[in-house]
Amino acid sequence: MILHELITYDTLRLIWWVLLGVLLIGFALMDGFDLGVAMLLPFAGKTDIERRIVINTVGPVWEGNQVWLILGGGAIFAAWPLLYAVSFSGFYLAMFAILAALILRPVGFKYRSKRESARWRRNWDWALFIGGFVPALIFGVAIGNVLQGVPFRLGSDLRIFYEGSFFALLNPFALLCGLLSVTMLIMHGANWMILKTEGDIRARGRVFGRWASIATLVIYALGGLALWAFVGGYQVTSTFAPDGPSNPLGKTVAVAGGAWFANYAAHPWTIIAPVLGLLGPLVVLLALQLRREILAMAGSAMAILGIIASVGLSMFPFILPSSIQPEASLTVWDSSSSHMTLFIMLVVTAIFLPLICAYTTWAYKLLWGKVREKDITDGGHAY
Template sequence: MILHELISYDVLRLIWWLILGVLLIGFAVSDGFDLGVGTLLPFVAKTDIERRVVINTIGPVWEGNQVWLILGGGAIFAAWPPLYAVSFSGFYLAMFAILFALILRPVGFKFRSKRDSAQWRNRWDWVLFIGGFVPSLIFGVAVGNVLQGVPFRFDSDLKIFYEGTFFGLLNPFALLCGLLSVAMLVMHGSSWLVVKTSGEIAERARRFGAMASLATLVLFALGGIWLWAGIEGYRITSAISAGAPSNPLNKEVVQEPGAWLTNYAAHPWMLIAPIVGLVGAAMAFVGFNGRRELTVFAASKLSIFGIISTVGLSMFPFILPSSIEPKASLTVWDASSSHLTLFIMLVVTVIFLPLILAYTAWVYKVLWGKVEEKAITDEDSHAY
């Protein structure tokens, strides 16, 4: 038996769907608080030294956290080529805006304190705000559009045609998802600041975090109601072979109201995901008001896990529906790389992902503790 046949094609596809989910959640949980802190920077810190303290809570870790985004993009490119082709071409301007905002972040860190000018530093603080807010918003808007379906189709040779516009992405439901994403990551950033700072900064972070967690709770619930009442989901009506070669056109798909909720009726255990999203946000709200530092950080991560898992479980097996040609929708069973490619990538992942996790855990252990003003103002400090 050939080695890669030890794991069947359909199982490998399912494993890579799970891995993609893990990478996206990993990015939201790790780099998510970096984005949230950037969004909060002009509001949670008033003086120059306070803003330097806030920046230095994420300064040593943001680069490592951003690796999860790179891993997610790499996984999409290698494991789901049609998904990569459609999303990175159809969402080109949105992706460019995200990358531009993310590029601003290291530039802001490096240049902010190069001049002893209040006006100069204030401008860079708003640059860092853009670097946090814009990706947070656009990531949510993208998810909102995915849930509604993206306007793409294939010809008979599987050549991809995208027929949408950038401003078409800015529809009401997608904007609600964008606001949910911002609220969720501001909640997470606030929880990080509560853990890593003290005094006035931590108190302001608690206030912003309480508001953000409440907004997360309300927006997530509202999004679920909207998805149930006003958004058409997608359902496969023909037989589909989970182990056949990838060809998105070998199926029939219909759009119908409430289709994104059918998985919960068929598999009630999936309801754990939205419940965890709501309970995590509620626990974070209670934790912010009760000044429970580690509890609120754990609750924030729990809410992120539940919210992102809800999207994946609601859509399964779809990974990118088509709004103009439903049968062209990409699913777990017909949009992956070959059997051998998925197997080789899985072997590489099994080897290197634990190393990344171990290194990340070690870094956080070394850097654990609160960032104090004294450490920032010390003459021998290497702080930003």
């Protein structure tokens, strides 16, 4: 038996669909609070010292947290080449805006305190705000467009033709999803700030955390209702082979209202995802009332897990539907790399992902504790 045949092709495809979700959720959990803290920076700190405290809650860890974004992009490129090609071509300007905003983050951290000028530092604070807000918004807008279907088609030779525009991405439902992403990450960032600070900053964090958790709960519920009432879902209407070749044009697809909710009826256990998405913000509200900082952080993590997982589970087996040529929609079963490629990548992932998790755990244990004013005024490695 050839080594890669130890795991069947359809099983490998399913494993990599799960791993893609794990990497996206890992990015939202780990780098999400960095983005949330950046969005809160101009409002959470009233003085320069307070803002430096806020920055130093994420300063030592943000670079390591971005590893999850790199892993996610690499996984899409290697495991789902058609998904990578379509999404990075169709969302080119949106991706460019995200990268431009993310570039502001390291520059802001390094240059903010290089001058004593209040105006200089204030401008960099707003640059860091943009570096958090723009990626959070656009990632959510992208998910909103994926749920509605992306305007691409495939030729008979599988050449990709994208027929959308950047401004068409900014439709009402997608913007609602973008707003949900913003409030969700602000909630996560506020809880991290509460966990890492004291005094007035922590008190303001509680206020931001409460309002963001309420907004996340309401917007997620409204988004679910809008998805049911106004957004057509996709269903494969022909027989297909889960271990067949990667040719998206070998199936037929129908679009029907409420189709994205069919998986919850077919597999009732999947309802746990939206339940966690709704329960998480309520846990945050309760934890903030009880002043249980770690529980509040767990609640926002629960919300992120549930909200992102609910998208993947409702869409399965689709990973990128086409709004103008439904049969060209990409699914788990017809848009992956080869059997051998998926197996080799799985072996590599099984080796390196635990190492990344172990190193991350060690780093956070080493850096555990509050960021205090004396840590800033004493100098050292403070930003």
